[in-house]
Amino acid sequence: MIQTKTxxxxxxxxxxIETGLFSSADSDVQIVKYKGDSSSRLAFVGTLGLADKSRKKGGVGCEWFMEFPDDLSANQAASVLDHYVSMYLSGEIPEPKRGSYILFSSLKDRVWPNDNSVGFYFTIPVFRSDEFRKKSHANNIVPIWVVPIIKQESEILESHGWHRLEEYWDQMNTDLHDAYRVQVL
Incomplete structure (x- = not known):
C-alpha cells in the first residue's frame, strides 16, 4: 500500500498527480504523471509503490522519476519507464543506484521519436529541493532520477565511469532534461 506521506x-x-496507470508488471506499482509547475516548463512521470516492492527484493526502497520538457509526450515517457520498471521487478536488471545505467537494445526503445538517447542513467536527485530530500528520507524513500543519455555520454560511462560523466555534464553545462541534445565531438 502506497503511503499517503510518500x-x-x-x-x-x-x-x-494528473493521471496514472498500473505497471504492466505489478498492479501494486503505478506509473504516474504529475501536473508540474507551470513556471518550470517541465513534465514529470514517476513510480508509486515501487519502494515497497524494492524493499521486498532486499533493496533500499526506491522510487524512480523522469523530468523532461512539457512539450514532449508524457505517455511515451511513462511507457518506457514502465518497461524498465517491469524489467527491474522481474529481476532482469539490478536495483539502480547512482552511476547505474542501461543501454537500450535498439533504437525503438528511445523515449520519444527520433530523440538522441541510447539509454538511461540513474542518479540520486541532487538537483531537487532540500524539502524533497528531507521528506524522502523521513519516508525511507530513495528517489532515483532517470536521465536519458546520448551515445557520447554512454561512452564516457563505459570508459571512465560515472564520476567522469557527472564532471563532464557540469563542465558542459548540460541540460539533462533534453533527450535531443547533440553529441559534442
Missing amino acids: IEAFEDEFGR
Missing part, C-alpha cells in the same frame, strides 16, 4: 512528498515537489 504521495504528498512527491506531489509537493512535482505537482498534483
